[in-house]
Amino acid sequence: MYDLRKSPPDLYRIIQKALERGSLMGCSIDITNTFDMEAVTFKKLVKGHAYSLTGVKEVQFRGGLVKLVRLRNPWGEVEWTGAWSDSSSEWNQIDRSECGQMRVKLEDGEFWMSFSDFQREFNRLEICNLTPDTLKSDKVHKWSTSLYEGAWRRGSTAGGCRNFPATFWINPQFKVHLKEEDDERDGTEPGCSFLVALMQKDRRKLRTAGKDMETIGFAVYECLGQSAVHLKRDFFLTHGSRARSDLFINLREVSSRFKLPAGEYLIVPSTFEPNKEANFCLRVFSEKLAESEEFDDTISANIVQEEEVPEHKIDEKFKSLFRQLAGEDMQITVKELQTILNRVVGKHQDLKMDGFSMDSCRCMINLMDRDGDARLGLTEFNVLWSKIRKWLGVFRQFDLDKSGTMNAYEMRLALESAGFKLNNHLHNLLITRYAEPDLSVNFNNFICCLIRLESMYRSFTMLDTDRDGVVTFDVYQWLTLTMF
Known part of the structure; x- marks a missing residue:
């Protein structure tokens, strides 16, 4: 769309190229009030009408080149009466053969005018560029x-x-x-x-x-x-x-x-x-x-394999704390994990959250549980604790305004820092799932998101035995992955 009062200097060439490519062009004279609609100017142009621009031509006139445009009023009857109109004297001063090809003395609504008059009389030009599948003619440059x-x-x-x-x-x-x-x-x-x-x-x-x-x-x-x-x-x-x-x-x-x-x-x-x-x-x-x-971004994950430290190398203070928390069976259940984490997180006043949910804790145990008893032993809990401390550092790093939560855009950077490169579609799914209505992401949801990403990626890697990025599984494997 072009405002002809502010048109680019190469507009005439733009029109030529558009016609060569079968583009559709319309132009009009603006109206300033309802009384202007259908009003006819002194030189017989109709305001508010959609004229079509159907051709251009440069002709030799009085020793120089004159740029002309051909317009058509679809309603017919009323035509331009200025220079280069059907009955104007300008036609008598150009080559006869050229004149014969261009000049048509019919009241069909189609007429020629100079490009300078066109820019002065009309206000707006719109060009509709058609895609190649729309153009059937082999003569046009698509x-x-x-x-x-x-x-x-x-x-x-x-x-x-x-x-x-x-x-x-x-x-x-x-x-x-x-x-x-x-x-x-x-x-x-x-x-x-x-x-x-x-x-x-x-x-x-x-x-x-x-x-x-x-x-x-x-x-x-x-x-x-x-x-x-x-x-x-x-x-x-x-x-x-x-x-x-x-x-x-x-x-x-x-x-x-x-x-x-x-x-x-x-x-x-x-x-x-x-x-x-x-x-x-x-x-x-x-x-x-x-x-x-x-x-x-290409989907990828750079998951650092947390080294499982043997029991005899684990710090004695950590062991003592674990015994107090786990009880006599030396195993931490989902409920016990929730109690432990909420007690620890409650000491961090800079984190705005209501505590870890049962769902988050269940995800953590599913990720770390090696023997399938839905509980964590000392070594498993030690690895999980290292992960949470690392992810807490990432969360604080990308909580740029120190609000205690991340916004959705900060989370995108945080996930990449944690090792996950995801495309736009996946980021949209994660925000829909883990962000609050105001697009904030608290620490609980951030941890839950990372746990699920790591768990799903590890499962995929385990099934992708030939490392071609494609896996095949039966309904049992699918349900196991998605439900547990």
Whole structure:
């Protein structure tokens, strides 16, 4: 969409290329009040009508080139009466054969006018760029297109715009590799032309629930040499954008055209404010073939194997404490573990939580229980205690505001520090499961999340005997894994 009062200097070339690629174009004259609708100007243009732009031509006129555009009023009858209109004298001063091909004296609503008059008389130009599957003709130069479906979700992928540097980096990220420069330069700097179109999906369905369009936009960064992993906050704090959408606006689709040097670029679509949820579709149209991909982390886990210390090497004070807590059977049950942990955590005033839940303690015992009796012996409890101390250090490190809880974005960094790299979809699932309604994550939920991740990853690794990243199991194994 172009405001013709602020159009780019190469707009005429943009129109030419759009027509070559079968794009649909419409233009209109703005109305200022209801009385303007259908009003006819002095030179017979109708305000508020949607004219279509159907052709362009440069002709020799009085010793120079004149840029012309062909427009059509679908209603017919009323046509432009200014320069280059059907009956104007300008046609008598150009080549006869060219005149015969272009000039049609019919009241069919179609007419020519100079590009300068077009920019002066009309206010708005909209270009609809069609995907290759829409274009059946072999005569048109088809766009190279890439399409990605995505979503902004609270706490995991809805980071807001660049005004929010603490969370902007969590937005979905897409790379486009522009390899070939445009064929025709017209005296301009060499570069690669491409369009970015960001559309929010399904919003009309949500109007019944009182939800309108979100305010959306995007930014484009140069990312030469970056591996295809989700870029973190530091990248965006040290790199400025090379281009961006003209504005953030609550329209169904926001699109912009750019021309940048050949290279690799990162597109970051976002809502204006963080934690605004919506599904979106991102399309990139390029004049030449361009490669693209989504930047996301590959799922992996770097789990440090805690060494099980023999009983005779365990500190005597720890042994004495364990005897007091475990009782005569020297085994800790789920209930006893809950009592122990809550007594210890209660001494840490900086942790905001109501204590460990039975579910968390059950998960811990399932992770550490080697003999399957749902209890922990001295050596098993010693390993678990080492893990909890280590994870407490991670929790405190990423509780950046020292609030006693982590927010959803801090948790993403904390999980990576603990050894787990997860993609956007998994982060969204974890936040849905372990975060409170205000997106805070307390120490109990953080520990429970890590325990489940480690337990599931260990189970997968055990079943993946040929290390190809794929396992096959029967219903018994599936139920064992998911229920216990």
